[in-house]
Amino acid sequence: MHHFPIALLLCCASLVGGAGARPCPDGSCLPRPGPSPSPGAASPVPAQPPSPAPQQPTQQERFTGTATVWGGHQGVGIPLGAEGAASLACGLPQALSFAQARFAAVNLAAHPAACARCLLVVCGAAGTCPNRGIAAAQPLYIVDDCGDCGPADLLIDAATLEEMTGYGSSGRPLPSSGRVAVEWSWVPCAPLLLKETIRMSIMPGGNAFYKQLAFGSAWQPITAASINGQPLVAPTASQPRWQWYAGGRPLNATAPLLVSLTAAGGSEQHARLPALQEQQDLGVQFF
Ligand SMILES: *[C@@H]1O[C@H](CO)[C@@H](O)[C@H](O)[C@H]1NC(C)=O
Numbered sequence: 001m002h003h004f005p006i007a008l009l010l011c012c013a014s015l016v017g018g019a020g021a022r023p024c025p026d027g028s029c030l031p032r033p034g035p036s037p038s039p040g041a042a043s044p045v046p047a048q049p050p051s052p053a054p055q056q057p058t059q060q061e062r063f064t065g066t067a068t069v070w071g072g073h074q075g076v077g078i079p080l081g082a083e084g085a086a087s088l089a090c091g092l093p094q095a096l097s098f099a100q101a102r103f104a105a106v107n108l109a110a111h112p113a114a115c116a117r118c119l120l121v122v123c124g125a126a127g128t129c130p131n132r133g134i135a136a137a138q139p140l141y142i143v144d145d146c147g148d149c150g151p152a153d154l155l156i157d158a159a160t161l162e163e164m165t166g167y168g169s170s171g172r173p174l175p176s177s178g179r180v181a182v183e184w185s186w187v188p189c190a191p192l193l194l195k196e197t198i199r200m201s202i203m204p205g206g207n208a209f210y211k212q213l214a215f216g217s218a219w220q221p222i223t224a225a226s227i228n229g230q231p232l233v234a235p236t237a238s239q240p241r242w243q244w245y246a247g248g249r250p251l252n253a254t255a256p257l258l259v260s261l262t263a264a265g266g267s268e269q270h271a272r273l274p275a276l277q278e279q280q281d282l283g284v285q286f287f
Contacts, residue, residue: 061186064124065152066179069161069168070105070144085216086201086279089145090115091241092216093201093279098192099141099217102160106142108240110151113223114142115240116216118189121154123165124181130166138164139192145240154182190219198222198269198286200259201279203241208250212241215261220286224262228252261286 085092085100089108092115094100104121106114122137123129138160146155162168165180174180196217203212213232215222225232225242230252233243244251257273263286271282 063152070155093199104140105144105155121184124183220263
Protein backbone atom coordinates (compact mmCIF):
# COMPACT_ATOMS: atom_id res chain seq x y z
CA MET A 1 0.00 0.00 0.00
CA HIS A 2 2.81 2.38 0.88
CA HIS A 3 4.25 1.90 -2.58
CA PHE A 4 1.44 3.63 -4.36
CA PRO A 5 2.52 7.28 -4.31
CA ILE A 6 6.07 6.38 -5.32
CA ALA A 7 4.86 4.18 -8.13
CA LEU A 8 2.63 6.94 -9.41
CA LEU A 9 5.46 9.45 -9.38
CA LEU A 10 7.90 7.11 -11.09
CA CYS A 11 5.45 6.13 -13.74
CA CYS A 12 4.29 9.61 -14.51
CA ALA A 13 7.86 10.84 -14.54
CA SER A 14 8.66 8.24 -17.15
CA LEU A 15 5.66 9.28 -19.21
CA VAL A 16 6.70 12.90 -19.11
CA GLY A 17 10.31 12.02 -19.77
CA GLY A 18 9.49 10.23 -22.99
CA ALA A 19 12.50 7.98 -23.46
CA GLY A 20 12.05 4.70 -21.69
CA ALA A 21 8.42 5.41 -20.98
CA ARG A 22 6.51 2.29 -20.23
CA PRO A 23 3.15 1.60 -21.79
CA CYS A 24 0.24 2.18 -19.47
CA PRO A 25 -2.53 0.24 -21.19
CA ASP A 26 -5.03 0.86 -18.43
CA GLY A 27 -4.30 4.52 -18.24
CA SER A 28 -3.54 3.90 -14.59
CA CYS A 29 -0.57 6.21 -14.83
CA LEU A 30 -2.21 9.18 -16.43
CA PRO A 31 -1.60 12.32 -14.42
CA ARG A 32 -4.36 12.88 -11.99
CA PRO A 33 -6.34 16.10 -11.98
CA GLY A 34 -5.57 18.54 -9.23
CA PRO A 35 -2.32 19.25 -7.44
CA SER A 36 0.13 16.37 -7.41
CA PRO A 37 2.08 15.58 -4.27
CA SER A 38 5.39 17.38 -3.96
CA PRO A 39 8.22 14.90 -4.50
CA GLY A 40 10.06 16.16 -1.43
CA ALA A 41 7.16 15.83 0.94
CA ALA A 42 6.88 12.71 3.02
CA SER A 43 3.84 10.87 1.74
CA PRO A 44 1.59 9.41 4.38
CA VAL A 45 0.50 5.84 3.89
CA PRO A 46 -2.98 6.09 2.40
CA ALA A 47 -5.58 4.62 4.72
CA GLN A 48 -7.79 3.60 1.83
CA PRO A 49 -6.90 2.39 -1.62
CA PRO A 50 -7.21 5.21 -4.14
CA SER A 51 -10.63 5.49 -5.72
CA PRO A 52 -10.78 4.25 -9.30
CA ALA A 53 -12.28 7.45 -10.64
CA PRO A 54 -9.04 9.39 -11.26
CA GLN A 55 -7.62 6.39 -13.12
CA GLN A 56 -10.19 6.55 -15.91
CA PRO A 57 -8.21 6.73 -19.12
CA THR A 58 -9.14 9.45 -21.55
CA GLN A 59 -8.82 7.20 -24.56
CA GLN A 60 -9.90 3.63 -24.34
CA GLU A 61 -9.91 0.76 -26.73
CA ARG A 62 -13.51 -0.28 -27.25
CA PHE A 63 -14.53 -3.56 -28.81
CA THR A 64 -17.76 -4.29 -30.65
CA GLY A 65 -18.57 -7.98 -30.96
CA THR A 66 -20.92 -10.66 -29.75
CA ALA A 67 -21.26 -12.72 -26.59
CA THR A 68 -22.73 -16.03 -25.65
CA VAL A 69 -22.80 -18.31 -22.63
CA TRP A 70 -19.53 -19.66 -21.28
CA GLY A 71 -19.60 -23.42 -20.91
CA GLY A 72 -22.82 -23.85 -22.88
CA HIS A 73 -25.55 -25.40 -20.78
CA GLN A 74 -22.98 -26.83 -18.40
CA GLY A 75 -21.88 -23.33 -17.51
CA VAL A 76 -25.16 -22.16 -16.08
CA GLY A 77 -24.40 -20.35 -12.89
CA ILE A 78 -21.40 -22.41 -11.91
CA PRO A 79 -18.87 -20.65 -9.69
CA LEU A 80 -15.19 -21.03 -10.34
CA GLY A 81 -13.81 -23.15 -7.57
CA ALA A 82 -10.13 -23.83 -7.07
CA GLU A 83 -10.00 -26.53 -9.68
CA GLY A 84 -12.46 -24.83 -11.99
CA ALA A 85 -10.29 -21.83 -12.76
CA ALA A 86 -6.96 -23.66 -12.72
CA SER A 87 -8.05 -26.13 -15.35
CA LEU A 88 -9.08 -23.42 -17.83
CA ALA A 89 -6.80 -21.88 -20.44
CA CYS A 90 -5.53 -19.14 -18.15
CA GLY A 91 -4.75 -21.59 -15.34
CA LEU A 92 -5.64 -18.96 -12.77
CA PRO A 93 -5.56 -19.54 -9.05
CA GLN A 94 -8.88 -19.44 -7.29
CA ALA A 95 -10.22 -15.94 -6.87
CA LEU A 96 -12.17 -14.90 -3.81
CA SER A 97 -15.01 -12.41 -4.15
CA PHE A 98 -16.70 -11.38 -7.34
CA ALA A 99 -14.39 -13.01 -9.87
CA GLN A 100 -15.63 -16.47 -8.97
CA ALA A 101 -19.11 -15.70 -10.22
CA ARG A 102 -18.54 -13.01 -12.85
CA PHE A 103 -16.14 -14.13 -15.47
CA ALA A 104 -15.51 -14.18 -19.18
CA ALA A 105 -13.43 -15.76 -21.90
CA VAL A 106 -11.80 -13.82 -24.73
CA ASN A 107 -9.72 -14.76 -27.73
CA LEU A 108 -6.36 -15.16 -26.02
CA ALA A 109 -4.45 -15.31 -29.30
CA ALA A 110 -5.74 -11.82 -30.07
CA HIS A 111 -5.31 -10.63 -26.47
CA PRO A 112 -2.27 -12.50 -25.13
CA ALA A 113 -2.10 -10.65 -21.82
CA ALA A 114 -5.81 -10.86 -21.11
CA CYS A 115 -5.84 -13.54 -18.40
CA ALA A 116 -6.80 -12.14 -14.99
CA ARG A 117 -7.61 -8.76 -16.49
CA CYS A 118 -11.04 -7.17 -16.13
CA LEU A 119 -13.41 -5.79 -18.70
CA LEU A 120 -16.64 -3.88 -18.63
CA VAL A 121 -19.32 -5.10 -21.01
CA VAL A 122 -22.69 -3.71 -22.12
CA CYS A 123 -25.30 -5.04 -24.49
CA GLY A 124 -24.29 -3.45 -27.77
CA ALA A 125 -27.46 -3.46 -29.77
CA ALA A 126 -30.05 -0.96 -28.68
CA GLY A 127 -33.49 -2.49 -28.49
CA THR A 128 -32.32 -6.08 -28.75
CA CYS A 129 -31.52 -6.70 -25.09
CA PRO A 130 -34.60 -6.86 -22.91
CA ASN A 131 -32.54 -5.75 -19.92
CA ARG A 132 -30.52 -3.06 -21.55
CA GLY A 133 -30.39 -0.10 -19.25
CA ILE A 134 -31.32 -2.07 -16.15
CA ALA A 135 -28.18 -4.02 -15.38
CA ALA A 136 -26.34 -2.31 -18.17
CA ALA A 137 -22.63 -2.52 -17.48
CA GLN A 138 -21.13 -5.67 -16.04
CA PRO A 139 -17.50 -6.01 -14.94
CA LEU A 140 -15.99 -9.43 -15.60
CA TYR A 141 -12.75 -11.24 -14.80
CA ILE A 142 -11.06 -13.12 -17.64
CA VAL A 143 -10.35 -16.75 -16.87
CA ASP A 144 -10.46 -18.58 -20.18
CA ASP A 145 -9.97 -18.64 -23.92
CA CYS A 146 -13.09 -18.40 -26.06
CA GLY A 147 -11.78 -20.83 -28.66
CA ASP A 148 -12.40 -19.82 -32.24
CA CYS A 149 -14.43 -16.72 -31.46
CA GLY A 150 -13.46 -13.37 -32.95
CA PRO A 151 -11.12 -10.85 -31.29
CA ALA A 152 -14.05 -8.74 -30.10
CA ASP A 153 -16.26 -11.65 -28.98
CA LEU A 154 -16.81 -12.93 -25.46
CA LEU A 155 -18.09 -15.91 -23.57
CA ILE A 156 -19.80 -14.75 -20.39
CA ASP A 157 -20.91 -16.75 -17.39
CA ALA A 158 -24.59 -17.54 -17.79
CA ALA A 159 -25.86 -15.69 -14.74
CA THR A 160 -24.17 -12.44 -15.69
CA LEU A 161 -25.19 -12.74 -19.32
CA GLU A 162 -28.79 -13.09 -18.26
CA GLU A 163 -28.60 -10.24 -15.78
CA MET A 164 -27.07 -8.00 -18.39
CA THR A 165 -29.12 -8.91 -21.44
CA GLY A 166 -32.31 -10.56 -20.21
CA TYR A 167 -31.49 -13.68 -22.21
CA GLY A 168 -31.02 -16.85 -20.27
CA SER A 169 -32.58 -19.89 -18.67
CA SER A 170 -35.14 -17.90 -16.70
CA GLY A 171 -35.55 -15.09 -19.22
CA ARG A 172 -35.92 -15.15 -22.96
CA PRO A 173 -34.06 -17.73 -24.98
CA LEU A 174 -31.00 -16.40 -26.76
CA PRO A 175 -31.56 -15.06 -30.28
CA SER A 176 -31.43 -17.76 -32.95
CA SER A 177 -27.81 -16.89 -33.69
CA GLY A 178 -27.05 -17.87 -30.09
CA ARG A 179 -25.19 -14.60 -29.67
CA VAL A 180 -25.90 -11.13 -28.34
CA ALA A 181 -24.25 -7.95 -29.61
CA VAL A 182 -21.96 -6.44 -26.97
CA GLU A 183 -19.47 -3.65 -26.52
CA TRP A 184 -16.66 -3.89 -24.01
CA SER A 185 -13.43 -2.28 -22.88
CA TRP A 186 -10.68 -3.02 -20.39
CA VAL A 187 -11.02 -1.68 -16.89
CA PRO A 188 -8.71 -1.91 -13.89
CA CYS A 189 -9.51 -4.83 -11.61
CA ALA A 190 -8.77 -2.67 -8.58
CA PRO A 191 -12.28 -1.86 -7.41
CA LEU A 192 -13.49 -5.38 -8.11
CA LEU A 193 -10.97 -7.36 -6.11
CA LEU A 194 -10.91 -5.13 -3.08
CA LYS A 195 -9.95 -7.65 -0.44
CA GLU A 196 -7.62 -9.76 -2.54
CA THR A 197 -3.90 -9.97 -2.81
CA ILE A 198 -2.09 -11.48 -5.77
CA ARG A 199 -2.25 -15.24 -6.04
CA MET A 200 0.01 -17.58 -7.95
CA SER A 201 -0.71 -21.02 -9.33
CA ILE A 202 1.69 -23.56 -10.77
CA MET A 203 0.36 -25.95 -13.36
CA PRO A 204 0.78 -29.63 -12.74
CA GLY A 205 3.03 -31.42 -15.20
CA GLY A 206 6.11 -29.23 -15.15
CA ASN A 207 9.61 -30.49 -14.57
CA ALA A 208 12.98 -29.28 -13.23
CA PHE A 209 13.55 -27.18 -16.36
CA TYR A 210 10.09 -25.88 -17.21
CA LYS A 211 6.93 -24.90 -15.40
CA GLN A 212 3.82 -22.93 -16.31
CA LEU A 213 2.41 -20.42 -13.86
CA ALA A 214 -0.42 -17.93 -13.58
CA PHE A 215 -0.98 -14.86 -11.46
CA GLY A 216 -4.47 -13.85 -10.49
CA SER A 217 -6.32 -11.10 -8.63
CA ALA A 218 -3.79 -8.35 -9.40
CA TRP A 219 -5.17 -4.83 -9.39
CA GLN A 220 -3.00 -3.88 -12.34
CA PRO A 221 -1.87 -6.11 -15.20
CA ILE A 222 1.46 -7.78 -14.47
CA THR A 223 4.01 -7.11 -17.20
CA ALA A 224 7.11 -8.87 -15.85
CA ALA A 225 7.84 -11.55 -13.25
CA SER A 226 10.79 -13.51 -11.96
CA ILE A 227 11.43 -16.28 -9.46
CA ASN A 228 14.75 -16.37 -7.64
CA GLY A 229 16.12 -13.95 -10.21
CA GLN A 230 15.12 -16.11 -13.19
CA PRO A 231 12.82 -14.05 -15.46
CA LEU A 232 9.57 -15.71 -16.49
CA VAL A 233 8.40 -15.65 -20.10
CA ALA A 234 5.29 -13.46 -20.29
CA PRO A 235 2.11 -14.82 -21.88
CA THR A 236 2.17 -14.90 -25.68
CA ALA A 237 -0.44 -15.37 -28.39
CA SER A 238 0.15 -19.13 -28.29
CA GLN A 239 0.74 -19.55 -24.55
CA PRO A 240 -1.54 -17.59 -22.22
CA ARG A 241 0.28 -18.73 -19.07
CA TRP A 242 3.58 -17.48 -17.69
CA GLN A 243 6.49 -19.81 -18.38
CA TRP A 244 9.38 -20.45 -16.03
CA TYR A 245 12.17 -21.50 -18.34
CA ALA A 246 15.81 -20.67 -17.74
CA GLY A 247 17.21 -21.35 -21.20
CA GLY A 248 17.80 -25.04 -20.55
CA ARG A 249 19.37 -24.57 -17.13
CA PRO A 250 17.60 -26.08 -14.12
CA LEU A 251 14.99 -23.86 -12.50
CA ASN A 252 16.22 -22.37 -9.27
CA ALA A 253 13.54 -23.54 -6.88
CA THR A 254 15.70 -23.04 -3.79
CA ALA A 255 13.52 -22.01 -0.85
CA PRO A 256 12.76 -19.48 0.38
CA LEU A 257 11.79 -18.32 -3.08
CA LEU A 258 11.76 -14.70 -4.08
CA VAL A 259 8.92 -13.86 -6.48
CA SER A 260 9.22 -10.42 -8.07
CA LEU A 261 6.39 -8.84 -10.05
CA THR A 262 6.25 -5.66 -12.13
CA ALA A 263 2.94 -3.98 -12.97
CA ALA A 264 1.98 -2.08 -16.10
CA GLY A 265 2.71 1.19 -14.33
CA GLY A 266 6.26 0.08 -13.49
CA SER A 267 5.84 -0.52 -9.78
CA GLU A 268 7.24 -3.70 -8.27
CA GLN A 269 6.19 -6.11 -5.57
CA HIS A 270 8.21 -8.88 -4.00
CA ALA A 271 7.06 -11.92 -2.08
CA ARG A 272 9.17 -14.46 -0.24
CA LEU A 273 7.70 -17.95 -0.22
CA PRO A 274 8.74 -20.76 2.11
CA ALA A 275 7.86 -23.33 -0.57
CA LEU A 276 6.21 -23.66 -3.97
CA GLN A 277 2.59 -24.76 -3.83
CA GLU A 278 0.06 -25.45 -6.51
CA GLN A 279 -1.82 -22.34 -5.44
CA GLN A 280 -0.67 -19.73 -3.01
CA ASP A 281 -1.38 -16.20 -1.93
CA LEU A 282 1.62 -13.93 -2.41
CA GLY A 283 0.30 -11.46 0.16
CA VAL A 284 1.16 -8.43 -2.01
CA GLN A 285 -0.87 -6.17 -4.24
CA PHE A 286 -0.32 -3.27 -6.70
CA PHE A 287 -2.19 -0.62 -4.83
C1 LIG B 1 18.84 -19.56 -6.28
O1 LIG B 1 17.95 -18.76 -5.52
C2 LIG B 1 18.41 -18.51 -4.21
C3 LIG B 1 17.27 -17.82 -3.46
O2 LIG B 1 16.86 -16.63 -4.10
C4 LIG B 1 19.66 -17.66 -4.30
O3 LIG B 1 20.14 -17.39 -3.00
C5 LIG B 1 20.71 -18.41 -5.09
O4 LIG B 1 21.84 -17.59 -5.29
C6 LIG B 1 20.16 -18.83 -6.44
N1 LIG B 1 21.10 -19.73 -7.09
C7 LIG B 1 21.58 -19.51 -8.30
C8 LIG B 1 22.51 -20.55 -8.84
O5 LIG B 1 21.27 -18.52 -8.96
